[in-house]
Amino acid sequence: MSDTLLVPCASCAGLNRIPADRLHDAPRCGRCKSAVLPAAPFDLDQASFASQLKGDLPLLVDVWASWCGPCRSFAPTFAQAARELQGRCRLAKLDSEANPQLAGQLGIRSIPSLLLFKDGREVARQSGAMPLPQLLAWLRQQGI
Ligand SMILES: [Zn+2]
Numbered sequence: 001m002s003d004t005l006l007v008p009c010a011s012c013a014g015l016n017r018i019p020a021d022r023l024h025d026a027p028r029c030g031r032c033k034s035a036v037l038p039a040a041p042f043d044l045d046q047a048s049f050a051s052q053l054k055g056d057l058p059l060l061v062d063v064w065a066s067w068c069g070p071c072r073s074f075a076p077t078f079a080q081a082a083r084e085l086q087g088r089c090r091l092a093k094l095d096s097e098a099n100p101q102l103a104g105q106l107g108i109r110s111i112p113s114l115l116l117f118k119d120g121r122e123v124a125r126q127s128g129a130m131p132l133p134q135l136l137a138w139l140r141q142q143g144i
Contacts, residue, residue, distance in 0.1 A: 005056040009034060010042035010090070013051035023087035039083045041091040046102045049094075053120045058089045058144055063106070063113040065097040071112045074129035081135055089144045116142055 003020050007027075011034035018027050018036065027036045037057075044052055044061060052059060062078045064071035082091040096103035096111055106115065109127075116124040116139070124142050 007036055007055045007057055007090075008052050009036045010038050010092075011035075013048045015051075015054060037087055037090065039086045041078055041082045041093045044092045044094045044099075044102075046099050049102055052090075052092060053117055058123075058142075059117040060085075060089055060091050060139070061094050061115045061117070062091070063094045063096050063103060063108050063111055063115065065095060065111055067097070068111050070129045074112050077129070077132050077135065080132055081139075084132075084136065085139070085144065089139065116144075118142075 004017050005020055005023065007016050007018050007023075008014065009016055009029035009032060012029060012032040014029060014031035016027065016030055016036050023037065028034065029036050041062065060081075062071075062074070064075070066072070078091065078093070085091065094102065094106075096108055106122075112127075112129050114126045114135075115122055124138075126138060130138070
């Protein structure tokens with residue numbers, strides 16, 4: 001296993017090489033100087049999705065919409081998970097209303113939906129909101 005990880009920047013999606021032991025040192029993007037791994041979920045869209053799937057860290061996507069009450073009440077839990085998992089798993093939000101084509105490609109039938117990607121492909125999916133301990137337990141089952 002390599003000591004250097006490829007990680008797309010949360011802001012500009014540029015690929016950064018980050019030594020494994022620096023993942024928790026708030027690395028900055030070589031291109032845009034933003035935090036590569038922020039402690040909060042970042043927004044995905046149609047244009048950035050393919051780039052954000054790249055790299056060596058898993059990507060957890062919360063598919064949501066502003067009119068969805070359960071989505072809104074789940075948002076603080078997802079944000080807290082982003083803080084807990086910083087440097088281990090990347091957390092992103094996909095607004096299904098603003099990106100209907102991508103939501104369709106992903107086969108989203110209900111929201112909120114959580115999709116976990118590793119090595120660029122989907123490895124697990126969960127529909128519906130859940131409390132933080134349950135979310136973290138589910139991710140542990142997936143090796144995160
Ligand atoms: Zn960047």
